[in-house]
Amino acid sequence: MAYYERHIFFCINDRGPDSERPSCNMCGSAEIRDYAKKKIKELGMSGQGKVRVNQAGCLDRCEEGPICVVYPEGTWYTYVDETDVDEIIDSHLVNGKAVERLKI
Amino acid sequence: MAYYERHIFFCINDRGPDSERPSCNMCGSAEIRDYAKKKIKELGMSGQGKVRVNQAGCLDRCEEGPICVVYPEGTWYTYVDETDVDEIIDSHLVNGKAVERLKI
Numbered sequence: 001m002a003y004y005e006r007h008i009f010f011c012i013n014d015r016g017p018d019s020e021r022p023s024c025n026m027c028g029s030a031e032i033r034d035y036a037k038k039k040i041k042e043l044g045m046s047g048q049g050k051v052r053v054n055q056a057g058c059l060d061r062c063e064e065g066p067i068c069v070v071y072p073e074g075t076w077y078t079y080v081d082e083t084d085v086d087e088i089i090d091s092h093l094v095n096g097k098a099v100e101r102l103k104i
Numbered sequence: 105m106a107y108y109e110r111h112i113f114f115c116i117n118d119r120g121p122d123s124e125r126p127s128c129n130m131c132g133s134a135e136i137r138d139y140a141k142k143k144i145k146e147l148g149m150s151g152q153g154k155v156r157v158n159q160a161g162c163l164d165r166c167e168e169g170p171i172c173v174v175y176p177e178g179t180w181y182t183y184v185d186e187t188d189v190d191e192i193i194d195s196h197l198v199n200g201k202a203v204e205r206l207k208i
Contacts, residue, residue, distance in 0.1 A: 002178045003165070003173075003178065003180055004178075007173070007175070007178075009113065009158070009160060047164075052163065052164065054113070054160045054161050054162075054163065055160065055161040056113060056158045056159065056160045056161075057158050057159040057160075058158075059156065059158065060151075060156065061107070069107075069111070071111070071175035071176055071178065072175055072176045072177070072178050073176070074106045074107065074108075074111075074175065074176050076107055
């Protein structure tokens with residue numbers, strides 16, 4: 001059995017405003033990660049056998065960002081705001097149904 | 105097709121030496137992550153369709169650390185040194201065969 005049923009990683013890499021390449025935290029991905037972590041806890045979905053929310057370094061899909069990836073499915077998403085992340089949480093992380101409109 | 109054939113995350117959380125709980129970077133996990141990243145590049149195994157090495161925040165298996173997890177398999181490992189990481193790279197990341205002796 002998987003240690004976590006679903007494991008989501010948010011890229012929070014930040015190259016700074018002067019970089020030629022974009023980076024996810026320029027869109028506030030660290031705050032979004034905090035938001036997702038808090039919401040999963042509030043839903044009682046946090047922990048072994050359930051869901052884990054983590055930050056990660058650069059996932060190297062910078063031009064498609066901000067991004068996150070859900071394992072074990074290996075589903076990659078982009079998102080704009082908390083509403084998008086709510087949908088990833090409610091649909092995918094809690095109910096196992098990928099969010100087609102946010103897939104990259 | 106998966107964006108990365110295999111995606112390994114090394115916990116590099118560091119609670120500092122005064123914490124009652126252990127944390128992976130007390131064992132130098134950030135350096136090990138750098139080592140793994142460099143080795144995967146040298147092997148020509150880095151990039152889309154191949155392998156990605158990332159750092160992550162606390163994966164919440166602190167007492168079993170230092171740890172890393174390989175997706176999509178969801179295989180969790182502990183390691184002591186570069187020799188262990190070499191085995192995870194050569195056996196699992198490159199050849200798809202899990203390293204039983206390092207599994208947690």
